[in-house]
Amino acid sequence: MTDLLHPAVPHGPGGTPLTLPIYQTSTYELPRSPAAAEIAAAVAPAAFYTRYGSPNAREAETILAKLDGAEAALLVGSGMAAVSAALLSNVRAGTRVVAQTSHYTAALTLLRTVLPSLGVHVDLVPQQDVPAAVGPATDVVYVETPSNPTMTLTDLAAVRAAAPNALLIADNTFATPYNTRPLDLGVDLVVQSATKYLNGHSDVTAGVLTGSAQLIARAWETARVLGPVCHPFEAWLLARGLKTFPLRMARHNANGLAVAAFLQGHPAVRAVHYPGLPEHPQHELAGRQMAGFGGMLSFTLGTEAAAQRVVEATRLAHNAVSLGGTETLITHAASLVFTHQTEQERTASGIDPGMLRMSIGLEEPEDIIADLRQALSV
Ligand SMILES: Cc1ncc(COP(=O)(O)O)c(C=O)c1O
Structure with missing residues (x-):
């Protein structure tokens, strides 16, 4: 029985695989030394426990951070998990959020019901009016450009100029980094449904956040607690989709x-x-x-x-x-x-x-x- 549970798997002949294998495991053998505690305490360790991260997620995150010109990326289990982690990790009771009346439907529900239930003040304004509606009193601006499904744009540089101190979060799912690089226009945190163009084959649900290492670490802590994992096979498919x-x-x-x-x-x-x-x-x-x-x-x-x-x-x-x-x-x-x-x-x-x-x-x-x-x- 023990032998069945601990098979001796021989390494195949030849070199390391060209494609990263799928790390279909929920947990990892850890070093029997103080290094184990360091891994446990790290932000998004790639080989500790799969809710915390995985080599496959790490591979996709590396590509996605590069695509956006970001310091760091966090892969999660859906676009809505990315939107939720981005917002929930940056608000508390009393935070003033300005967002659009035109957003992806579930994001609108988050803004209209979930955030207000936590004591967050959310002001939804017509998309073109966002630059005029933000100012020194705004803590967080959440935008989506082009928005789903009206194809209306938010002028990212104008929003940045109007609220230089606010945290600016943008959903770039429709444009993708191929067409718009929000971080270059002053956005702090980009969210995307990787279910869509990034994966591109209608066979994965995933989401990604990109931004500074500090913002990504904060979002990771929220994701660690709420648990919207992007599983290794999905992350592997996403990394494969990203090649094209x-x-x-x-x-x-x-x-x-x-x-x-x-x-x-x-x-x-x-x-x-x-x-x-x-x-x-x-x-x-x-x-x-x-x-x-x-x-x-x-x-x-x-x-x-x-x-x-x-x-x-x-x-x-x-x-x-x-x-x-x-x-x-x-x-x-x-x-x-x-x-x-x-x-x-x-x-x-x-x-x-x-x-x-x-x-x-x-x-x-x-x-x-x-x-x-x-x-x-x-
Ligand atoms: C603009 C936008 N953001 C976020 C989402 C949510 O993505 P997911 O379905 O992967 O949770 C969608 C889904 O259609 C979307 O269109």
Whole structure:
């Protein structure tokens, strides 16, 4: 029996593996010396206990910190875990937070219900008004640019200039570091759903925070306590997905622009929301803040019924939530993504009942456009 529990595993012939193995273990044999206590006390030890960190998480964090030009990164189990760790590690009763009326739906719930229940003052303002709404009394600013699903931008440099002493946290999920590097524009802490473009294959949920070593250590302590682990296999898949990240993003940018331009010229489409179009009200800001405009867009049709008809008629685009994968997705924003907001809250977030959100994938752009052309003509 003991032999079954302690197999003698021979090392294979040859050198070390080119790809980091998956460390599918919850715990690690520790040195029988005072060094064990040092490992236990360290921030995010890579080989101690998997809730604290893992070699696979460490590998992904190293890549992600480099992508953002950050001192450090923390990998967690979902984008919402990243948003929650970023905010919860930097607020307490009395903290004054300014955020947007337009955010990813679960982030809005965090801002509207969880933080106020802890005594945090949260002021939600229209996205373009954030620079004017912040000032010396603001402790934390939380922004998302472009925001999901309205594709509205927040002027990061303007927010930094208006609140030089506030902690500025930005959700960069839609832009990704390929298109926007928030830390270069004065942001302190970047959060992203790595479920989306960073992994890119619709097969992982993960989240990441990047920033100074001090802010990451603080967020890690919150994650250590709340426990949103990114497990070794997920971290391994993410590190694998990241190998093709720039290639995928270049294609998402090109396809996003092509599909947005097609929709802009279609008579059945009332409005297209894509920062790369000259018609986007913040196109000039997009040109300053973004190197490319990504694969996310939304568009509105006259009515909810017309929007639902398009979803039913698409053949190539999948009717699925999430985004940033290889395949094109189309979703009715109000009913499938922003289900947990009231109608009034959706209106405040700029979500029209006739709005469809698309995540433009890596297919041939003419195939995506042909699918939309036939769906819009039904
Ligand atoms: C902008 C943005 N932030 C955060 C999240 C949350 O990410 P996750 O689903 O990985 O928790 C999402 C999810 O769609 C998102 O779109």
